[in-house]
Amino acid sequence: MTVSAQTGETGEAVHDVRLRVNGVVHDLRVPARRLLSDALRHDLGLTGTHVGCEHGVCGACTVLVDGRSARACLMFAVAAVEVDITTVEGLTRPDGSLGPVQQAFSECHGLQCGFCTPGFLTTITAGLEENPDPTHEEARDMIGGNLCRCTGYQNIVAAVECAAVLRRGGSRGPGPGGPHASITEAGGPS
Amino acid sequence: MTIKLMGQGVQRVEDQRLLRGQGAYTDDIDVGPGLLHAAVVRSPHAHARIVDIDLDAVLDVEGVHAVLTYDDLTGPMAEPLPLLIPHPALTHGRTQYALAKDEVNYVGEAVAFVVATDRYVAEDAVGKVKVTYDVLPAVVGIEAARAAEHLVHDDVPGNLGARLEQQTGGDAPAVVAAAPHRLSLDLDIERSACMPLEGRGTVARWEPALDRLQLWTSTQSSTGVRAAVAVKLGLDLGQVDVITPDVGGGFGVKINHPWPEELLVPYAARALGRPVKFVEDRREHFISSAHERGQVQHVEVGFDDDGRLLGLDVELWHDHGAYTPYGLIVPIITSTQLLGPYKPGAYRVVFHSLYTNTVIVTPYRGAGRPQGCYAMERTMDAIAQHLGKDRAEVRRVNLIQPDEFPYEHGLVFQDGRPLTYDSGDYPAMLDKIKALVDWDTFGERQRQAAAEGRRIGLGLACYVEGTGVGPYEGAHVHVETTGKVKVATGLTSQGQGHQTVFAQLVADELGCRFSDVEVVTGDTRRMPYAVGTFASRAAVMSGSAVHLAARRAKEKALRIAADALEASEDDLQIVDGVVSVKGAPEVSLDLGTISVLSNPLRYAFDEASKRATQFQVGDPGKPPVAEDDEPGLEGRDFYSPERATFASGMHAVIVETDPETAEIRILQYAVVHDCGTLINPMIVEGQIHGGVAQGVGGALYERMAYDSSGQLLNASFMDFLMPYVSEVPDGIDVDHLETPSPLNPLGIKGAGEAGVIPSAAVFAAAIEDAEGLREDGLAITAMPISPSELFELRLAHQNP
Ligand code: FES
Numbered sequence: 001m002t003v004s005a006q007t008g009e010t011g012e013a014v015h016d017v018r019l020r021v022n023g024v025v026h027d028l029r030v031p032a033r034r035l036l037s038d039a040l041r042h043d044l045g046l047t048g049t050h051v052g053c054e055h056g057v058c059g060a061c062t063v064l065v066d067g068r069s070a071r072a073c074l075m076f077a078v079a080a081v082e083v084d085i086t087t088v089e090g091l092t093r094p095d096g097s098l099g100p101v102q103q104a105f106s107e108c109h110g111l112q113c114g115f116c117t118p119g120f121l122t123t124i125t126a127g128l129e130e131n132p133d134p135t136h137e138e139a140r141d142m143i144g145g146n147l148c149r150c151t152g153y154q155n156i157v158a159a160v161e162c163a164a165v166l167r168r169g170g171s172r173g174p175g176p177g178g179p180h181a182s183i184t185e186a187g188g189p190s
Numbered sequence: 191m192t193i194k195l196m197g198q199g200v201q202r203v204e205d206q207r208l209l210r211g212q213g214a215y216t217d218d219i220d221v222g223p224g225l226l227h228a229a230v231v232r233s234p235h236a237h238a239r240i241v242d243i244d245l246d247a248v249l250d251v252e253g254v255h256a257v258l259t260y261d262d263l264t265g266p267m268a269e270p271l272p273l274l275i276p277h278p279a280l281t282h283g284r285t286q287y288a289l290a291k292d293e294v295n296y297v298g299e300a301v302a303f304v305v306a307t308d309r310y311v312a313e314d315a316v317g318k319v320k321v322t323y324d325v326l327p328a329v330v331g332i333e334a335a336r337a338a339e340h341l342v343h344d345d346v347p348g349n350l351g352a353r354l355e356q357q358t359g360g361d362a363p364a365v366v367a368a369a370p371h372r373l374s375l376d377l378d379i380e381r382s383a384c385m386p387l388e389g390r391g392t393v394a395r396w397e398p399a400l401d402r403l404q405l406w407t408s409t410q411s412s413t414g415v416r417a418a419v420a421v422k423l424g425l426d427l428g429q430v431d432v433i434t435p436d437v438g439g440g441f442g443v444k445i446n447h448p449w450p451e452e453l454l455v456p457y458a459a460r461a462l463g464r465p466v467k468f469v470e471d472r473r474e475h476f477i478s479s480a481h482e483r484g485q486v487q488h489v490e491v492g493f494d495d496d497g498r499l500l501g502l503d504v505e506l507w508h509d510h511g512a513y514t515p516y517g518l519i520v521p522i523i524t525s526t527q528l529l530g531p532y533k534p535g536a537y538r539v540v541f542h543s544l545y546t547n548t549v550i551v552t553p554y555r556g557a558g559r560p561q562g563c564y565a566m567e568r569t570m571d572a573i574a575q576h577l578g579k580d581r582a583e584v585r586r587v588n589l590i591q592p593d594e595f596p597y598e599h600g601l602v603f604q605d606g607r608p609l610t611y612d613s614g615d616y617p618a619m620l621d622k623i624k625a626l627v628d629w630d631t632f633g634e635r636q637r638q639a640a641a642e643g644r645r646i647g648l649g650l651a652c653y654v655e656g657t658g659v660g661p662y663e664g665a666h667v668h669v670e671t672t673g674k675v676k677v678a679t680g681l682t683s684q685g686q687g688h689q690t691v692f693a694q695l696v697a698d699e700l701g702c703r704f705s706d707v708e709v710v711t712g713d714t715r716r717m718p719y720a721v722g723t724f725a726s727r728a729a730v731m732s733g734s735a736v737h738l739a740a741r742r743a744k745e746k747a748l749r750i751a752a753d754a755l756e757a758s759e760d761d762l763q764i765v766d767g768v769v770s771v772k773g774a775p776e777v778s779l780d781l782g783t784i785s786v787l788s789n790p791l792r793y794a795f796d797e798a799s800k801r802a803t804q805f806q807v808g809d810p811g812k813p814p815v816a817e818d819d820e821p822g823l824e825g826r827d828f829y830s831p832e833r834a835t836f837a838s839g840m841h842a843v844i845v846e847t848d849p850e851t852a853e854i855r856i857l858q859y860a861v862v863h864d865c866g867t868l869i870n871p872m873i874v875e876g877q878i879h880g881g882v883a884q885g886v887g888g889a890l891y892e893r894m895a896y897d898s899s900g901q902l903l904n905a906s907f908m909d910f911l912m913p914y915v916s917e918v919p920d921g922i923d924v925d926h927l928e929t930p931s932p933l934n935p936l937g938i939k940g941a942g943e944a945g946v947i948p949s950a951a952v953f954a955a956a957i958e959d960a961e962g963l964r965e966d967g968l969a970i971t972a973m974p975i976s977p978s979e980l981f982e983l984r985l986a987h988q989n990p
């Protein structure tokens with residue numbers, strides 16, 4: 001976006017903000033009303049964060065703010081300074097391989113169209129940080145605020161349980177097996 | 191030996207991208223600098239004449255580049271949108287204009303189109319367009335449409351778009367009248383909608399130097415959009431590329447096309463010389479995309495002492511909304527697929543497709559089948575109740591038997607072909623579903639629960655689904671000189687895992703490694719001939735085409751290899767991308783090398799291509815490419831079946847209803863499903879899970895709450911109750927039956943819509959069974975049902 005010192009192309013007042021996203025610092029100049037979701041997607045090009053409702057109900061836009069899940073469509077970019085933001089792009093391991101929650105989704109067929117998925121991945125990442133060993137009921141509760149129209153949630157719940165095992169250094173049974181493959185624990189908590 | 195991938199739960203290749211946040215949905219596409227954003231001025235009235243549109247205040251808004259109204263549209267753009275599926279019975283078909291001309295017919299209809307620097311500014315500008323309306327009376331709901339006190343369209347008498355009657359097996363009214371037992375039912379089912387998490391979106395870039403348009407759109411038919419855009423913008427087909435990127439769910443709503451914005455975006459992009467994007471917000475999706483389901487039904491049935499159908503006479507009133515761009519597909523499917531796995535005796539069905547001043551109705555997953563299944567299965571339950579017989583046994587006596595296939599119903603299906611079931615085993619399926627829920631002992635369980643003051647109930651519903659309708663799909667398989675295999679098919683993907691399942695089919699047929707196959711869908715640059723993704727047809731249609739195209743590539747590979755290896759084709763095998771002589775594996779060529787040999791070259795550019803130059807290959811006495819041959823290791827083929835293939839299934843659910851609060855809880859949900867030979871059971875089960883969840887929503891929560899003036903009162907995710915995990919069953923028991931289809935080379939049938947079809951029927955039955963409300967006729971005749979409606983029903987039964 002081209003901007004003059006105080007007003008943008010549209011004559012709107014703009015503000016300088018510094019966002020820390022996935023460990024990288026970005027300086028940008030945005031109108032006060034620019035949603036964090038739009039700033040992430042369209043100003044920073046981090047299009048992995050999706051927008052399904054823009055009224056805080058679906059959870060597709062969920063990001064982590066200082067490790068806690070937050071809806072980027074309910075935050076203004078100007079209010080997201082001085083925090084650490086993690087988006088789905090930041091859940092991948094440094095070597096480019098899938099993080100444990102992402103890996104679990106792949107193994108359990110926890111996604112179809114993938115539109116809701118980034119919001120689930122961030123939500124579960126925060127959830128397992130808080131409760132690393134959820135019961136089945138707790139696994140269901142953990143995703144209770146996110147909408148998915150494709151999967152019917154069955155395999156997402158399985159993925160939460162699988163991710164909990166993977167985070168502890170466990171692995172899944174061999175071969176393709178989808179949600180019904182057995183999970184084997186390897187070693188104790190890492 | 192390589193393991194066959196057909197039938198394996200192979201993990202999805204598309205997930206690697208999607209899980210990293212690297213999916214590319216329409217709103218993510220980077221079309222380069224200068225992108226402008228569109229927003230739409232929509233009618234706030236359900237029915238009104240447009241008196242004046244005042245744009246003075248908008249043109250002053252900084253950042254606004256253009257505002258279009260109907261008066262700016264010229265040529266074909268000024269004509270109504272296409273009526274995609276004309277049918278002779280649709281005597282009064284009407285479609286809207288890209289921007290309303292003179293009149294609006296639903297809240298949300300597009301009136302003006304604003305293009306600005308960003309979406310925020312575009313929305314500011316929308317608020318400054320002043321439209322003066324002369325408000326007319328709104329027709330909302332089937333009752334008002336039938337009463338026709340007011341008309342939606344002045345020139346459509348009785349609000350009747352179409353009336354279609356079909357009959358088979360004799361004079362149904364006479365047979366019913368003469369039957370030993372007779373019942374009549376009045377049923378009601380409300381509107382819902384697909385509600386993909388990603389709404390509609392379109393981006394266009396006009397390339398003046400190339401005189402060419404590129405369009406990315408979230409659609410279920412790239413080729414359909416391409417043809418429509420070309421016609422409307424006066425372009426040659428060859429000037430338009432339509433690319434369907436990742437799509438965040440469709441479920442039917444994205445098969446309708448072109449949406450006004452799919453035309454206005456490219457129109458503006460060409461006029462302004464800048465790329466333009468439109469992405470609808472959630473409220474817009476509710477009020478300007480499509481809905482489905484809403485029907486009123488009247489059933490007259492005559493049957494014998496065993497509950498065997500003798501005659502069935504059905505009348506349907508279908509609410510198709512303000513316009514009919516998708517023709518009569520939904521009510522035709524209801525009226526034919528209503529029959530399910532049963533032999534109806536004499537059958538007559540009449541439907542009336544009616545205009546209302548509400549959002550248009552086009553197919554939503556199931557596409558009219560949930561309504562048909564609801565009518566038939568409520569009828570089965572009513573018969574069982576009337577005769578005091580077991581509900582499963584009444585169904586059993588009516589089932590088409592395995593030795594009766596192909597079963598000819600004597601009706602015309604949605605594709606204009608005879609309604610002929612190809613294969614199935616319904617009695618076996620009934621046994622399986624009964625076993626899954628311990629049907630025969632449920633009565634005892636229910637009595638025990640009752641002794642504890644608990645109300646539990648069991649419901650059963652059966653369906654048959656015509657899948658894989660024509661006309662055709664095609665595929666192209668290209669083996670590159672690296673041995674990588676590039677596959678293209680024209681229909682689009684919305685989460686079904688096509689990149690995985692089609693790669694499974696190619697790997698199996700061609701004999702290459704799964705990891706070497708890359709599948710592209712929905713890109714008209716790669717496959718310009720295609721129809722679209724609907725009617726559970728992708729696996730059947732494109733799956734078969736991909737299989738046939740891979741076979742052609744394989745035949746060519748064997749031919750070239752036989753020549754090069756001086757062996758007979760019959761002695762060759764292809765395993766893991768290597769062609770070798772059976773029993774002599776050292777005599778081999780990999781597919782990449784065969785690809786090199788298939789394309790005689792003049793110029794060498796790497797080691798591989800050196801081997802293909804004219805000095806290296808071929809008989810100097812013959813042309814480098816034989817007369818009946820083509821260069822390249824490729825296969826292209828099309829699959830066009832004579833008629834649809836019929837999948838089937840049965841669902842059962844056990845619910846518990848709270849004696850005080852009337853809350854409805856699901857204790858068990860069971861599915862038996864037959865979609866022929868399974869390509870990837872993991873993906874099929876995922877489809878079933880998703881369908882069941884949508885079905886739960888449709889049966890217990892979702893409805894479009896229109897008020898009498900045509901305002902949609904619940905146009906947000908806060909008020910339209912889509913199921914979260916807390917509303918869906920914890921675990922779904924799925925059992926498969928695999929009755930191959932004789933109609934395609936792989937024996938497959940479609941699976942995409944199945945999970946949602948029996949929901950309204952199965953929940954109505956289970957809740958009624960829990961409540962014991964059935965002494966004086968069926969109690970639950972309107973779906974969805976909420977706890978407060980159930981509570982009302984209880985009161986009505988206490989005080990008749
Ligand atoms: S987009 Fe933020 S919650 Fe739906």
Ligand code: FES
Binds near residue numbers: 114
């Ligand atoms: S995978 Fe499509 S919405 Fe969840």
